[in-house]
Amino acid sequence: MISRTSLVLALALCGGAAEPGIDGLLARKWEETGVRPAPLCDDAEFLRRASLDLIGRVPRIDELKAFLAKPDRAAKIDELLASPDFPRFWSETWTAMLNGYASAFNSQRDGLRFWLEKKFRDNAPFDKIAAELVAASGISSVEGSVNFILHNSVDPAIKISRTFLGIRLDCARCHDHPFDRWTQKDYEEMARFFVPLQKEDLPAGNSRVRDNPDRAGGPKPRFLTGAQPVTSRWREDLAYFITTSKPFSRTFANRLWYHFMGRGIVDPPDDFSLKNKPSVPALLDFLAEEAVRTNFDVRAMIRKICASDAYRRSSRHDARDPRLEALFAYRMLKPMTPEQLFDSLVAALDAGEFRKRRDSFIRTFVGRSFGEDFSNVWRYRETVQDVMTKLTLDPKTPDGSLDELYLRLLSRAPNARERDLCRGRAPAEIVFALANSNEFFFNH
Amino acid sequence: MSCCTRRTFLGGSLGGFFAYALRHREEGLFAQESTGRARRCVVLWMDGGPSHVDTFDPKPGEETGGPTKAIETAARGVRIAAWLPQIARRMNRLSIVRSISSKEGDHLRGQYLFHTGYPLVEGFARPALGAMISKETPEARIPKYVSLGAAGFGPAFLGASHAPFSIEDLPQALDSLRAVGRKKERIKFLRTLDDDFDRAHPAEVLAGREEMLRKIEELSDTPFVRALDLDTEPSRDRERYGTSTFGRRCLAARRLLESGVRFVEIHQDGWDTHVDNFAKVGEVCGLIDAPWAALMDDLAAKGLLDETIVLWMGEFGRTPTINARNGRDHYPRVTCAVLGGGGLQGGRVVGETDRLGANVVKDQVGVPDLFATLVQAFGVDPKRRFRTEFGGTATLTDNGTPIKSLLQ
16 A cells, blocks of 8 residues: 555656646655545445535436546536525525624625625636625625625624634634734734724615724734835735735635635634644645645636545545544545535435525524634534434435435435345335435445 | 432433443532532523513513503512513513513524524534433433524534424424334334444444434333423313413423423514514413423422522513504623522512613623523533533633522
């Protein structure tokens, strides 16, 4: 195995490219640490994870058959990225990350989501997206981006630092950070960027967000790097400081990696600190440089990650080993979000007629109990009641043989043991079991 | 059934018990000097913000007192509004905190504060009291934190296993629990099919999900489901709770607490009395008086009151000033709460407001102090720190100080 790894490493290092790339950097790390990675997944598994990660649902049976007949992975990634479901699904996960599922202070969640969907559809550079979110002004029903600041208006500095810089100032609100460099003064000077921020309630549940220059009279704010605004439009200056900083590109790269791999190179992905260092520093540097080099081109970054062998590691492993997980030697499991689960059930069971119920389904499985923080979308959050409610849904039973049911729901044929267990069972029982199985519910 | 047997039974498996004992030894959960007797808690949540001056801090005869009258209660020298005659007769078991003051005059923010002990900061979620109590009580086969009539507030960094089991509609919840019960065999089949995948993925999340499936498979045979079937309650006892939604929730709460649930929140709205305050307060008080009294009586009769805290509260008080529409508006500066049972003192009054109920003039407390009192009553050190998901540590109660006169 060592010799195979060395071979990979050698190929990566002496190939045409001067840069070793994602796989070369990981191979080097595995070599150094004597880690043996899991084998690569098969084409059906690849299609399942790519579909879930990019368009938010499992492949339909016709898509699966077509791909297995002509398994061109790069073409498939392009096809998924061009689908209207890509910007829709990505705007949903980003909205959850930024605003959760509840709406505070008249913030209009859909307004933010539509705004993000358009940005992802147009492949807007991510630094521009972030800058617009930080500096947004206007009326909530007109300017979708403003709903991020509005929702997080109690303490925008905290959420913005965490989301776009991976820095948690939470502790520094009340005292100096116990095990990081940030002091209470850092927090206070960051928070000052938002002193002029003013929100007004307007009729019909709308709000206006703007900066009131009269409130910008006090001491100037200071960004974590020491930079201070040169204009009186403090939030615009802050947006510029943030998106041109190194933590921004590293956090962006790490977030994308987290989305696909289920684990950040820094993990959790919003906690870069002295005590929480990247597990593969060279890989993080490489991806962050790629982000800058491509001008924060989201689709280009996605293509790069999805084309790597790293993205195709099997999720199967013998024993849980946090060290192997940190080095991405096997694929992490990711629970489906409520959106993914609904869309996957509809796709697997040909149940388009239920589409109307999508919103209420999502509300049910997010609930107000989880009107909390969704910064890390892949955290497992199911409660007993969620699982119970899912078990009371009677999924529609499509026609077809046992093999077909398995292909629809699990993108694979049953093995001998499963054939045995399913013998004599009604299709409805089998669909119930597969639709509620761990293999269906987790992206693997 | 003796108290001990019941508790052993409810404590779940022996493994669970050992885990509990070990956890306590490691974390020094129970401070040596602690005398906390509380094991359960029921919150009567008065959504909208109940008027303190028309309930537990009446000001009859003052210019802003309105038509609300005050009556003597079973606690000497303690007078409450005449809208609550049955509760008045049980005030020897309940104490009033008249001096809670907060800054949160918005419903959502006030509700958040009174459910978590912390002000709301988006993106920095705090666990609800019910989740804290779920975390601090032994493992069980049944949900430990139940919210009746509302979704309930979440567990934040304490984790999804301490999320509320929300029962917004009782008959519907019972139906779906029974529907799951009928699917036992299918669930078993599903778990067998999961085996291969689970073996190839020795991940904690899968083990956790399998454990939930197992619990659900067994749930229909637990007292939890039977507790929700109010038809099995003798009709004479059922009548004391009445047929109102709040009454049925109180009865369900008592039965859930008996079945081993640790924390129940009962939701009652109608308190946001910006318009026509007095008629509305009279109406809601009429709804809650008898069922609340029945709940107190039953818990006492069953020997549960001594280890069950009963807590009545809402998100803020209301303005002493009566507005142009004969209503009262939000007034977080003075908020009152009523609590008893669980080893807490009854018949006492903490704090005092001025002539009109506009300012606290004695023993002002904050919501963190109320929460510290509650967790202390459970034998949990209010100063104990938890690791939050954002790296730092925090006490459960935002550095509150227990209210001594309620604990002694």
